[in-house]
Amino acid sequence: MSNTGSHHLSFFESVNRNFDRAAAHTTIPKGLLEQIKVCNAVYEVTFPVKIGNQYQVIEAYRVQHSHHRLPTKGGIRFSHLVNRDEVMALAALMSYKCALVDVPFGGAKGGVKISPRKYTEAQLEKITRRYTTELIRKNFIGPGLDVPAPDYGTGSREMAWILDTYLTFNHGEIDAAACVTGKPENQSGIRGRTEATGRGVYYGVRQFLSYPEDCKAIGLTPGIAGKTMVIQGLGNVGSYSGMISQEEGDAVVIAVSEIEGTIYSEKGINIDKLVKFRKERGTIIGFPGTKTLPNREDWVSLECDILVPAALENQITTDNAKKVKAKIIAEAANGPVTSEAADILTKKGIVILPDMYLNAGGVTVSYFEWLKNLSHMRFGRMEKRYQENSLRNLVATLERLTGQNLGVKEKDILTHGADEVDLVRSGLEDTMVNAYDQIREIYKRKKGIEDLRSAAFVVALNKISGDYVRLGIFP
Numbered sequence: 021m022s023n024t025g026s027h028h029l030s031f032f033e034s035v036n037r038n039f040d041r042a043a044a045h046t047t048i049p050k051g052l053l054e055q056i057k058v059c060n061a062v063y064e065v066t067f068p069v070k071i072g073n074q075y076q077v078i079e080a081y082r083v084q085h086s087h088h089r090l091p092t093k094g095g096i097r098f099s100h101l102v103n104r105d106e107v108m109a110l111a112a113l114m115s116y117k118c119a120l121v122d123v124p125f126g127g128a129k130g131g132v133k134i135s136p137r138k139y140t141e142a143q144l145e146k147i148t149r150r151y152t153t154e155l156i157r158k159n160f161i162g163p164g165l166d167v168p169a170p171d172y173g174t175g176s177r178e179m180a181w182i183l184d185t186y187l188t189f190n191h192g193e194i195d196a197a198a199c200v201t202g203k204p205e206n207q208s209g210i211r212g213r214t215e216a217t218g219r220g221v222y223y224g225v226r227q228f229l230s231y232p233e234d235c236k237a238i239g240l241t242p243g244i245a246g247k248t249m250v251i252q253g254l255g256n257v258g259s260y261s262g263m264i265s266q267e268e269g270d271a272v273v274i275a276v277s278e279i280e281g282t283i284y285s286e287k288g289i290n291i292d293k294l295v296k297f298r299k300e301r302g303t304i305i306g307f308p309g310t311k312t313l314p315n316r317e318d319w320v321s322l323e324c325d326i327l328v329p330a331a332l333e334n335q336i337t338t339d340n341a342k343k344v345k346a347k348i349i350a351e352a353a354n355g356p357v358t359s360e361a362a363d364i365l366t367k368k369g370i371v372i373l374p375d376m377y378l379n380a381g382g383v384t385v386s387y388f389e390w391l392k393n394l395s396h397m398r399f400g401r402m403e404k405r406y407q408e409n410s411l412r413n414l415v416a417t418l419e420r421l422t423g424q425n426l427g428v429k430e431k432d433i434l435t436h437g438a439d440e441v442d443l444v445r446s447g448l449e450d451t452m453v454n455a456y457d458q459i460r461e462i463y464k465r466k467k468g469i470e471d472l473r474s475a476a477f478v479v480a481l482n483k484i485s486g487d488y489v490r491l492g493i494f495p
């Protein structure tokens with residue numbers, strides 16, 4: 021039961037309910053399923069910080085869900101709602117996510133129970149550094165042990181503090197930069213990480229919409245262009261999901277919901293401009309060309325093609341699932357649809373693109389960042405010029421043979437050698453396309469699998485159990 025004492029399942033129970041349902045479609049032995057399901061290590065810590073003249077006790081967690089591959093990997097969340105069950109659920113999702121997209125890590129997650137808005141930057145730095153120190157003390161952080169990343173309430177700024185704290189305690193460790201990902205680009209980060217989760221959401225939705233028969237089954241035409249989208253949460257994931265779907269896919273974002281309310285415009289809302297507007301004014305309300313809906317929760321019941329919950333878990337529950345009118349729910353957040361609510365939606369014929377797949381772009385590019393840190397070199401550094409020179413020679417030869425000359429712009433496009441960001445996007449796109457096709461394959465092939473989430477679980481569970489079986493279990 022949840023911490024609130026209501027009849028709803030807790031987040032971790034909800035994840036495990038989905039797990040059990042999918043596990044029935046595998047031949048994995050019962051004991052092994054149990055081992056995959058449990059959290060291997062749960063670290064719960066309280067530590068003091070001094071804020072002004074006051075002492076404050078902070079509650080924090082780091083959960084390593086699965087040690088079948090190391091390091092473990094997962095974001096750190098700063099939120100006043102953080103609790104043990106939530107961090108366990110998020111860590112478990114990380115294991116399944118990593119397996120699904122072939123990122124060779126176990127799953128983990130961290131949480132600090134604070135409301136970041138209530139602290140100054142200096143105070144947040146203090147809390148982040150102390151939390152990192154607690155992780156170091158217990159060997160819960162390190163390039164080969166456990167590698168955090170950003171999540172709700174944290175970003176590249178916090179990751180830089182974590183790195184610096186780790187470096188202080190591990191002076192001279194050559195691979196230290198790989199102890200955390202999502203770092204600023206000029207602090208051993210990688211180009212394309214900030215937008216990665218949202219970009220992955222775009223690739224995932226686009227891939228679903230690329231199969232005409234699957235679109236037809238829910239009354240949609242193929243392709244993302246012109247599809248209407250409603251987004252909850254204009255943070256890292258929500259803003260880039262919307263922006264990239266708009267700019268690269270020609271989707272139309274008709275509504276955005278944030279803490280302060282929900283805005284709507286039939287004609288579409290420019291997300292790039294909205295993000296700037298919110299930064300200046302501290303609210304999305306009053307954005308030119310939009311109207312504010314009476315209730316913040318109205319985003320759930322809007323008529324649209326794609327509903328994108330990108331804020332927090334448990335947003336679509338048995339209480340409001342019946343109101344959903346979208347054709348597709350794109351789970352950009354982790355656990356936004358409860359397991360029981362999903363039953364209602366699936367019965368209504370609504371397709372859910374599951375979190376463990378759809379938001380895996382973040383961990384995928386985090387993996388690229390980790391690899392970059394271990395190789396101590398920017399991707400593309402060795403081959404970019406070589407590629408460009410080869411392409412230039414090719415173009416010159418073609419011009420000579422045909423007697424025709426290309427324009428400067430055309431030539432630039434044709435002879436562009438891949439930069440780091442080009443390679444990151446290419447690797448991300450490939451990962452999202454392949455993972456979706458693996459899920460779809462199982463979904464179409466295995467009788468009795470009701471939804472894409474169960475299919476995604478089957479893919480992930482088979483990969484993880486394969487690791488255990490091949491490695492054997494010590495002693």
Ligand code: NAD
Pocket residue numbers: 095170171172173174217252253254255256257258277278279330331332333352353354355379380382383
């Ligand atoms: P974020 O802190 O950048 O943004 C979250 C936004 O949601 C904030 O702007 C917040 O004000 C808003 N919000 C909170 N409650 C809301 C409500 N009730 N209604 C409307 N808006 C609300 O966080 P994020 O990094 O974008 O993460 C969002 C979700 O995506 C989380 O579930 C997280 O676990 C998941 N996720 C994040 C990443 C990543 O790389 N950051 C990767 C995978 C999954």
